[in-house]
Amino acid sequence: KAGVTQTPRYLIKTRGQQVTLSCSPISGHRSVSWYQQTPGQGLQFLFEYFSETQRNKGNFPGRFSGRQFSNSRSEMNVSTLELGDSALYLCASSYEGGSGSGYTFGSGTRLTVV
Amino acid sequence: KQEVTQIPAALSVPEGENLVLNCSFTDSAIYNLQWFRQDPGKGLTSLLLIQSSQREQTSGRLNASLDKSSGRSTLYIAASQPGDSATYLCAVKPGGGADGLTFGKGTHLIIQP
Numbered sequence: 001k002a003g004v005t006q007t008p009r010y011l012i013k014t015r016g017q018q019v020t021l022s023c024s025p026i027s028g029h030r031s032v033s034w035y036q037q038t039p040g041q042g043l044q045f046l047f048e049y050f051s052e053t054q055r056n057k058g059n060f061p062g063r064f065s066g067r068q069f070s071n072s073r074s075e076m077n078v079s080t081l082e083l084g085d086s087a088l089y090l091c092a093s094s095y096e097g098g099s100g101s102g103y104t105f106g107s108g109t110r111l112t113v114v
Numbered sequence: 115k116q117e118v119t120q121i122p123a124a125l126s127v128p129e130g131e132n133l134v135l136n137c138s139f140t141d142s143a144i145y146n147l148q149w150f151r152q153d154p155g156k157g158l159t160s161l162l163l164i165q166s167s168q169r170e171q172t173s174g175r176l177n178a179s180l181d182k183s184s185g186r187s188t189l190y191i192a193a194s195q196p197g198d199s200a201t202y203l204c205a206v207k208p209g210g211g212a213d214g215l216t217f218g219k220g221t222h223l224i225i226q227p
Contacts, residue, residue, distance in 0.1 A: 042217055043217040044217075045213060045215060047214075048214050056213050090157055092215075103148065103215065105158035105159075105160070106157050107156060108156070
């Protein structure tokens, strides 16, 4: 079966712009989570959506937002980009939030802010 | 706040050796623990998932153990191969379902041919 699909794979944006990243989970999975990976901070949790509702949120500023659609696809938006937002953004899907089935990750979107 | 530590940060061994990667966490109230590998510039590949009620899981040459009371997990790799070279990450899911995964910084593993 198809895995977790993230688009685009690479993005270059200018400071102050906004960006939208997309994630399509494994068919049948209802939970989508987003993570930011940087060399200095490692992997950090952004937020988790389940059945179109944000269930959990990490410690990131309000410039980071997301949503989930009825088909479980999710988008993440970052507004007013800063240089420090340059990172690999990873999406993970699970059947019901990872408590029993674990998470499957996508290949990520590499965002570079210049 | 949950903290996850992985030791060592880097490891280089000759092909064929058996090796152990360590992961410790500060809050024993976890739902489960998952081991991943990450190749350079790529996403995460799930290796093993251990539920909080389990002591170990095995997949091929990999064996992961969990001692929840002491806040420790180990990943054992038998008969290492150059293809095992990657960064190995340990992640815990907190009990109660709140928050996402908390990751360690990883162990960068190099298997010398």
